[in-house]
Amino acid sequence: MPNMSLKKNPMPAQDPNVRNKNYEEVTLGYTEEMALDEALRCLNCKNKPCVSGCPVMIHIPEFIAEAAKGNFEEAYQIIAQTSSLPAVCGRVCPQESQCEKYCVRGIKGEPVGIGRLERFVADWHNNHACDAPPRPAPNGHKVAVIGSGPAGLTCAGDLAKKGYDVTVFEALHLAGGVLVYGIPEFRLPKAIVQKEVDGLKALGVTVATDTVVGRTISIDELMEEEGFEAVFIGSGAGLPMFMSIPGINYKGVFSANEFLTRINLMKAYLPDSDTPIIHPKKVAVVGGGNVAMDAARCSKRLGAEVHIVYRRGMEELPARHEEVEHAEEEGVIFNTLNNPVEILADEDDNVRAIRCIKMELGEPDASGRRSPVEIVGSEFDMEVDCVIMALGTSPNPLIKSTTEGLEVNRKGCIVVNEEGLTSRPGVYAGGDAVTGAATVILAMGAGKTAAKAIDEQLNKA
Secondary structure (H helix, E strand, C coil): CCCCCCCCCCCCECCHHHHCCCCCCCECCCCHHHHHHHHCCCCCCCCCHHHHCCCCCCCHHHHHHHHHCCCHHHHHHHHHCCCCCHHHHHHHCCHHHCHHHHCHHHCCCCCCCHHHHHHHHHHHHHHHCCCCCCCCCCCCCEEEEECCCHHHHHHHHHHHCCCCEEEEECCCCCCCCHHHHCCCCCCCCHHHHHHHHHHHHHCCCEEECCCCECCCECHHHHHHCCCCCEEEECCCCCEECCCCCCCCCCECEEEHHHHHHHHHCCCCCCCCCCCCCCCCCEEEEECCCHHHHHHHHHHHHCCCEEEEEECCCHHHCCCCHHHHHHHHHCCCEEEECEEEEEEEECCCCEEEEEEEEEEEEEEECCCCCEEEEECCCCCEEEECCEEEECCCEECCCHHHHCCCCCCECCCCCECCCCCCECCCCCEEECCHHHHCCCCHHHHHHHHHHHHHHHHHHHHHC
């Protein structure tokens, strides 16, 4: 019997006043009963509008139909045909603006909980599957992948399944890219990412950590001396942006990148961490995206009073609604329609306050969002001892500066064609290195596109 409820099965979660003091996963996942009930809400539409909203084109109605029968392993295998990271995507993808946005059930109620079902099915597989995937026969071709984030892992996985000898080069000491250094444990447990990486290794992918391409080895050396026939650049966008305001260099001002890397990758919140971080009393996080929410929620777990400072209103926050809701529940304070103009410090150059000016929304800008306009004379000081800038990132210029003939645009993003090919023959790119900071699933889509193009190109040779 179809489930015609207008609402999704709610997602179980830790109590906000408990979880804001720990790093365990906030959302607990569906039970089997919930998953079966939610799967029965899917109408199995013939035209499958949800699939058109998915950058990796998961066969959504088909996997949900199997889940509705209790065939969870079969459901997983359907997802795995097109997605290399289902347990990750089920947790961090913005389904509300992608697959679920086009769900027919969403016209007169809430859409089917596609992401929640994907997470359940992937977790079920990870908890029950014992057999390693069969390793494909080698095809004699060798490909390098730079970066082990979602774009790189997807490209590597798709090529490995076709028998390519793939090596993934990662600058940090742990594979996973932004999945491990950018997204907090309470949103995406590192064990989940490691499970996905281990799956790729089982397919024959080699992961070389602590290797900074452009410093340790160049792309030219990979191709000319190491014998790689193609290279995929999935190095992400790790160069943080700062405001051009006085006081930006005072002690206690962090980029969200540095702050989150210390917390997520190096566990700086632990007393015996090799990478200690200050435990601030009052934090201002400047920005309104998902990264700002992550930084704010991590700060809360350090015991601080935390304020989001954002120049537009609550309605204009670019972060996922769920992330904003979780931050509010955990006690993060939103100071919207405010913009920093100066950071103030004490005599030892430690941050003591952030000076803001009040804003109001004017006419829409080119993007359609109403432009924030300063209210003259409305400046005020907010006492804080830590400021975290979460204003976006751009690609690190290292690979461009060490790779002759690699074209980038004015923002430093690598220029590619529709197949992911750069201006250098045999060199492809995708994900945040091309688009600037975007979503996990869009990066995965770019990794798939490039893998297909590399396969076609090398099979011509």
